[in-house]
Amino acid sequence: MRISELARRAGVTTKAVRYYESLGLITPGRLANGYRDYDENDVRLAREIRALRRLGIPAERTRPFLDCLQSGRRHADDCPASLAGYREAVDELTERIGELTARRAALISQLQEAAHRNSSVSPAHEGEDFMNDYLSLPADLPAPEDDGAAGHLPGMKAPSLELSGTAGGTIRLDALAAGRTVIYVYPLTGRPGTDLPEGWDSIPGARGCTPESCGFRDHYQDLLAAGAADVFGLSGQDTGYQREVVERLRLPFQMLSDPALDLVGMLGLPTFEAGGLTLYKRLTLIILDGVIEHVFYPVFPPSEHADQVLTWLRDNPL
Structure with missing residues (x-):
């Protein structure tokens, strides 16, 4: 099939297909006239790359998943290398979430400071929809009971940690x-x-x-x-x-x-x-x-x- 047909069936652009080819992820055959000739396996690979990219895994790191399919597995994540690819992506997202959370908190703090710099109103008392008031405690906060879980601690040596x-x-x-x-x-x-x-x-x-x-x-x-x-x-x-x-x-x-x-x-x-x-x-x-x-x-x-x-x-x- 032609590249336009592959792109249509896989739900990607022809530009994306060419990029996948440049990475060696898809390797079409050649007709006698030199035109590329794609098959059903190329469609399957292109669809898998698209699905992984939607999960946040860039095309450059889909090789383990595609190799898993090429080895005859039913699913692209049936192989240990694919699971390692998932874990790597999760770890990167976790790190980014932490960085973005810290940045968001810093921005909120800066906004609060700027908004109230010339005001007599404390930012901690402004709408809770904007910022949770962590400095106060609910009047009905439940009290913990002594379950004896710390009774063994007095007299113990501090650990070498x-x-x-x-x-x-x-x-x-x-x-x-x-x-x-x-x-x-x-x-x-x-x-x-x-x-x-x-x-x-x-x-x-x-x-x-x-x-x-x-x-x-x-x-x-x-x-x-x-x-x-x-x-x-x-x-x-x-x-x-x-x-x-x-x-x-x-x-x-x-x-x-x-x-x-x-x-x-x-x-x-x-x-x-x-x-x-x-x-x-x-x-x-x-x-x-x-x-x-x-x-x-x-x-x-x-x-x-x-x-x-x-x-x-x-x-x-x-």
């Missing part, structure tokens, strides 16, 4: 500064304009990571004066996500990232499931010279937790 910090480099938990270190563990922090897991507000102990972080920010100097050698936040979110939170909330301390949830196996920290994610339950560790001295669990309300830690430090001086 290095976690990435938002200031660059890593922090080793068994090599913290001498004295008391406060590590508040939280599920995840939300971003303006970013959806939280479905039913987040109805999960006891889930909502409130941003108010909690702001509380530790506002009481940071008081905590140091009360005997804390350092303060860290810790979650399973990646360092890039946490760094945006540190910058947006102007936190004076680092966040630590444990994306593999290594502390579940090493310390038995409790977790819960939400939106297909496994997340840490909210708790706070007081580590003294490499040993867990005290644990706050459950934590409620999170917006007042920094005050609770500060009170404990003052009541239990070294």
Whole structure:
């Protein structure tokens, strides 16, 4: 068949067909007069390339899928190389989504700042349709119950684990500064304009990571004066996500990232499931010279937790 017929049946343009040929993805035969001669296999290949491009996989990276078809498989993704191609595309999209989410949050923050620079109205109190108010907590927020999941922690040694910090480099938990270190563990922090897991507000102990972080920010100097050698936040979110939170909330301390949830196996920290994610339950560790001295669990309300830690430090001086 001619190129125009192939393009029509495959749902692509003749220009696209020529491009596929230039990549060696389609190799038509030749008639005696030199004209290209396409067959049903070329139609099938062109259709597959079009379908993959709609999924975001460029023509240049469809070779494993086409080779799978050419090997006699019924589907282009019946081969391990095809699955690897899917994973690569998913990883790239995940990275792009993270970058775009951070950029969107930065733009929203910049817009809010610009819109209210000469206004007496706080941007946090403007319409929730534009920006979720992460700094306040619903009046009917359910309180978590003490299920005993952290009762084993006091007296345990801090594990020999290095976690990435938002200031660059890593922090080793068994090599913290001498004295008391406060590590508040939280599920995840939300971003303006970013959806939280479905039913987040109805999960006891889930909502409130941003108010909690702001509380530790506002009481940071008081905590140091009360005997804390350092303060860290810790979650399973990646360092890039946490760094945006540190910058947006102007936190004076680092966040630590444990994306593999290594502390579940090493310390038995409790977790819960939400939106297909496994997340840490909210708790706070007081580590003294490499040993867990005290644990706050459950934590409620999170917006007042920094005050609770500060009170404990003052009541239990070294």
